[in-house]
Amino acid sequence: MSSHSHPPRHDVLCIGNAIVDTLAQVPAQLITTLNAEAGTMKLVDGPAMQELLSKVTVEAECSGGSVANSAVVAARLGAKAAFIGKVARDEGGHVFTHDLKAQHVDFVGRAARHDHGEGTGRCMVMVTPDGQRTMFTYLGISVRFDENDIPPETVADSGIVYLEGYLFDDPQAQKAFHRAAELAHEHGRQVALTLSDSFCIERHRKAFQDFIRTGVDVLFANDDEIKALYQVADLDDALARLAKDVAIGAVTRGQQGAVVVEGSQRFDVPTTPVKAVDTTGAGDAFAGGFLAAFVQGKALEACADLGNRAAGCIITHMGARPGADFIKA
Numbered sequence: 001m002s003s004h005s006h007p008p009r010h011d012v013l014c015i016g017n018a019i020v021d022t023l024a025q026v027p028a029q030l031i032t033t034l035n036a037e038a039g040t041m042k043l044v045d046g047p048a049m050q051e052l053l054s055k056v057t058v059e060a061e062c063s064g065g066s067v068a069n070s071a072v073v074a075a076r077l078g079a080k081a082a083f084i085g086k087v088a089r090d091e092g093g094h095v096f097t098h099d100l101k102a103q104h105v106d107f108v109g110r111a112a113r114h115d116h117g118e119g120t121g122r123c124m125v126m127v128t129p130d131g132q133r134t135m136f137t138y139l140g141i142s143v144r145f146d147e148n149d150i151p152p153e154t155v156a157d158s159g160i161v162y163l164e165g166y167l168f169d170d171p172q173a174q175k176a177f178h179r180a181a182e183l184a185h186e187h188g189r190q191v192a193l194t195l196s197d198s199f200c201i202e203r204h205r206k207a208f209q210d211f212i213r214t215g216v217d218v219l220f221a222n223d224d225e226i227k228a229l230y231q232v233a234d235l236d237d238a239l240a241r242l243a244k245d246v247a248i249g250a251v252t253r254g255q256q257g258a259v260v261v262e263g264s265q266r267f268d269v270p271t272t273p274v275k276a277v278d279t280t281g282a283g284d285a286f287a288g289g290f291l292a293a294f295v296q297g298k299a300l301e302a303c304a305d306l307g308n309r310a311a312g313c314i315i316t317h318m319g320a321r322p323g324a325d326f327i328k329a
Helices: 028-033 046-055 066-076 091-102 152-156 165-169 171-186 198-215 223-230 235-245 282-294 300-314
Strands: 010-015 019-025 041-043 060-064 081-084 105-107 121-127 133-138 158-164 190-194 218-222 248-252 258-262 265-269
Touching: 010 066, 010 152, 010 171, 010 282, 019 091, 046 121, 046 133, 060 066, 060 091, 066 081, 066 091, 066 105, 066 158, 066 190, 066 282, 091 105, 152 158, 152 171, 158 165, 158 171, 158 282, 165 171, 165 198, 171 190, 171 198, 190 198, 190 282, 198 223, 198 235, 218 223, 218 282, 223 235, 223 248, 235 248, 235 258, 248 282, 248 300, 258 300, 265 300, 282 300
Parallel strands: 010 081, 010 158, 019 121, 041 133, 081 105, 158 190, 190 218, 218 248
Antiparallel strands: 019 060, 121 133, 248 258, 258 265
């Protein structure tokens, strides 16, 4: 995996939005009232987030953000995980950094010296009775992420760098991703990317495609996202394209498990059906589990199996974090 003679300080370095997750169970009618589409993510500004907070009963708060969730899962499964993201010097920033450290994930980022009046990012996760989660995200200062936030020595000392597609909404963050990928490859490390969201792909399809072909070794997506990336209706067509663009592609398919492609090889890895209480973070957990096995040199089917098991465990309770009953690697 690496040209280095010494093992990396971090197995997995995750770079993404630093978001405080706020969870609430709500009736399906509220989603309709808010003109939102169930199961999707909608961006909101600071005042809108304050209004949303006034409409619900908050049940839990913890550090979140897609790849930060993956970092926590990977750490629980034995990987040495680290995270880089931008927070403000406010209560949310304090919650985020302390919670992440409590989960045995190194927080490599730093609180912004100048927050431009923007607070730490927050994601309101509204969970309806069917287990669907609808997210309203205030990105705040998390999107003011640029190349200066990438410490070269940390990238050089990490086995695989895992990047969050949501950050593609900001041009400076895109530049930071290209820089991180260049640094990783210069030091014989690998780069993984999660596509994050179909809407995000629609906004930046060409930029995603170019970056994936030139800078990414391992790609994570769900079936809708990968079809959106290649603008095809058939999953097999998308997988054929994916296999040409990256060394390894891992695509989640909900209750059907996952499919992994590597060159001409395809592995369909089933999962054990469970009753979904909250699907928040299922894809994040899959990636965290997959990467925890991957950095240990496990076979791809074993990586996907651990990812499936991690996701299956996460969705049986509220929130995107592993509970006390979380699986063992």
